[in-house]
Amino acid sequence: MFxxxxxxxxxxxxxxxxxxxxxxxxKALTELKKxxxxxxxxxxxxxxxxxxxxxxxKLAGIGKDQFLDAMRESLSAILNVEGNKGFxxxxxxxxxxxxxxxxxxxxxxxxxxxxxxxxxxxxxxVLIIAADLQRLAAVEQLRQITEKIEVDxxxxxxxTPVEVVKAGLEKAKANLYxxxxxxxxxxxxxxxxxxxxxxxxxxxxxxxxxxxxxDAMTGQDAVRTASSFKEQIGIDGVILSKYxxxxxxxxxxxxASQVNVPLRFIGSGxxxxxxxxxxxxxxxxxxxxxxxxxxxxxxxxNVIDEKKAKEISKKIKKGKFNFNDFLDQMExxxxxxxxxxxxxxxxxxGDMSKALKDFDMENSKEVKQIKAMVASMTPKEREDPDLLNxxxxxxxxxGCGMSQxxxxxxxKQFKNAAKMAKKFSGKKGMKDLQAMMGQMKGGGFxx
Ligand code: GDP
Numbered sequence: 001m002f003x004x005x006x007x008x009x010x011x012x013x014x015x016x017x018x019x020x021x022x023x024x025x026x027k028a029l030t031e032l033k034k035x036x037x038x039x040x041x042x043x044x045x046x047x048x049x050x051x052x053x054x055x056x057x058k059l060a061g062i063g064k065d066q067f068l069d070a071m072r073e074s075l076s077a078i079l080n081v082e083g084n085k086g087f088x089x090x091x092x093x094x095x096x097x098x099x100x101x102x103x104x105x106x107x108x109x110x111x112x113x114x115x116x117x118x119x120x121x122x123x124x125x126v127l128i129i130a131a132d133l134q135r136l137a138a139v140e141q142l143r144q145i146t147e148k149i150e151v152d153x154x155x156x157x158x159x160t161p162v163e164v165v166k167a168g169l170e171k172a173k174a175n176l177y178x179x180x181x182x183x184x185x186x187x188x189x190x191x192x193x194x195x196x197x198x199x200x201x202x203x204x205x206x207x208x209x210x211x212x213x214x215d216a217m218t219g220q221d222a223v224r225t226a227s228s229f230k231e232q233i234g235i236d237g238v239i240l241s242k243y244x245x246x247x248x249x250x251x252x253x254x255x256a257s258q259v260n261v262p263l264r265f266i267g268s269g270x271x272x273x274x275x276x277x278x279x280x281x282x283x284x285x286x287x288x289x290x291x292x293x294x295x296x297x298x299x300x301x302n303v304i305d306e307k308k309a310k311e312i313s314k315k316i317k318k319g320k321f322n323f324n325d326f327l328d329q330m331e332x333x334x335x336x337x338x339x340x341x342x343x344x345x346x347x348x349x350g351d352m353s354k355a356l357k358d359f360d361m362e363n364s365k366e367v368k369q370i371k372a373m374v375a376s377m378t379p380k381e382r383e384d385p386d387l388l389n390x391x392x393x394x395x396x397x398x399g400c401g402m403s404q405x406x407x408x409x410x411x412k413q414f415k416n417a418a419k420m421a422k423k424f425s426g427k428k429g430m431k432d433l434q435a436m437m438g439q440m441k442g443g444g445f446x447x
Contacts, residue, residue: 025062029054032071040219041250045257049074072284078253079280083262084237086277087118089179090208094127094172096180098205100198100233101213102225103186106241108138110213110267111183112145113275114239117265119151124178129168130155131201134185142183149272152177161185161197165204182207190225195232202233209236211264216243216251223254230259241267244274252283323374323382326414370410372400385415 029050036046056070057063089095099114101107111128118124128146130153132138139155146153154168165182172180184201187194202210212235214222222240229235238255243266255263263278315321374382376399381387388396388411397407 022058022062025054025057025067028067036250039250041253042220042223042258045078045253048257049078049253052077068288072288075253075284075288076280079256079263079283081256081260081262084209084264085262085279086264087114087122088209089124094169094177094180095209096169096182096205096207098182098184098198098202098207098210099213100184100210100229100235101186102190102215103135103188105186105213105215105218106267107186107213108132108141108145108183109270109272110239110241110265110275111142111181112149112151113267113272114211114265115146115151115179115181116149116272117275118179119149125176126179126181127152127154127168127172127175127177129153129165129180129182131161131164131168132183132185133157133159133161133164134187138183138186145272161201162204165201169205190228190232198233210234211237211239212261213239213241213267214251214255216240216266219251220254222251223258226255226259226261230261235261237262237264239263239265239267239275240278244268322385323377323414326370327374369400369402369406370414373402373407373410376400385411 032053033046033050036049037043041049052074053067053070056073057067060066060069097114099107099111101110115126115128118126128142128151130139130142132142136157139157142153143155154164154171156164156167159167161184168182169180171177182201182205185194185197210233212226212229214226216222218225226235226238238259238261240252240255240263243252252263252266255261266276266278266283268274268276315325373396376396381392381396393404393407393411397404400407402410
């Protein structure tokens with residue numbers, strides 16, 4: 001997730017050997033500019049951002065910390081578009097949302113994800129109306145999705161979109177639904193017929209808000225189409241789907257600055273649980289490669305129970321994360337979605353996500369090795385990684401058929417990960433990280 005932008009920031013930061021002079025700053029800015037353009041950020045936005053970062057850094061006094069602060073502030077400002085955040089409920093239920101987007105953007109999947117989010121996290125009674133009658137497979141797809149997530153569906157293949165919406169809304173009112181999500185027709189590209197149909201549906205539905213689902217993989221195209229939808233039918237929020245793929249991170253900046261509609265949620269995987277509320281500051285952290293411990297904990301909480309997630313997060317903070325927790329995590333990660341999207345959330349691991357492109361959790365050699373190693377440990381050793389002295393390591397190595405060197409390597413990785421997680425998980429985490437980066441004269445990014 002976000003790798004292109006994260007990589008660029010990382011390399012820009014590395015480039016700065018700040019001897020506190022303007023030449024170093026210029027070099028860093030040039031690097032940043034190149035990488036922003038590569039990440040598909042519109043040149044106008046890049047120009048503005050660079051000018052702002054330069055101005056702010058100079059005002060604060062040239063240095064690595066000041067450069068990072070300026071970047072953070074400027075990115076936050078771009079992503080913080082005025083308007084509603086997350087999901088907003090209407091004063092009088094049901095809250096009616098029109099879900100729009102091009103075919104293949106992930107609109108139908110996202111409608112299901114949003115319904116699950118409202119049902120599970122907000123404890124709301126949700127009805128989905130299948131008004132995408134252009135593509136009958138879409139109705140069938142919604143039927144499968146709603147059965148899986150146990151959310152009600154109103155569908156009628158024989159009716160017109162307007163009729164379906166009317167009947168669905170009546171049903172919602174009569175049965176006291178809290179939220180109605182209307183899945184509207186999509187096309188491969190914007191055309192007049194599509195817009196006419198959407199306008200008709202909009203008139204009947206009188207939605208509280210219109211969400212536009214934008215496919216992050218389509219870069220500047222997503223920005224252009226979102227602008228068109230905004231002009232023609234008016235949109236109140238954007239949900240950015242497929243932000244877990246090879247999406248260029250810049251699209252979030254483009255949508256925020258060029259379309260000027262708040263991003264509300266991001267889709268980060270194919271599973272129904274893979275939807276997150278869009279929080280600008282969190283995204284800025286991730287864009288800058290600082291990770292997102294909170295997001296990770298929330299994702300975990302969606303699939304395992306909240307109590308357990310809190311316990312684990314507490315353990316990480318106390319530096320007491322042990323092998324049993326690790327196995328627990330492995331089990332729940334299987335349910336959680338791609339490893340790659342999770343890696344982006346772990347501090348300092350942003351870079352790793354690229355290496356994990358097609359990482360197959362259950363069949364990877366590394367995970368198998370760790371599991372075999374843990375299986376050869378005594379219960380006490382699993383509880384307390386510090387117990388592992390050389391004698392114990394030798395025994396474990398023999399038990400799991402690994403060399404001692406391999407055992408040491410795996411242990412070291414485990415300890416480093418636990419240490420990093422602890423260091424950056426507290427409230428002070430970001431400040432610590434920035435201070436540490438300030439100290440690292442020669443560059444080099446924490447891994
Ligand atoms: P629609 O035509 O706009 O309704 O698109 P669909 O909902 O059918 O989605 C198209 C494809 O994108 C499907 O294969 C989905 O599984 C996939 N998809 C949707 N959202 C995401 C996402 O956030 N991440 C990933 N990796 N795939 C997604």
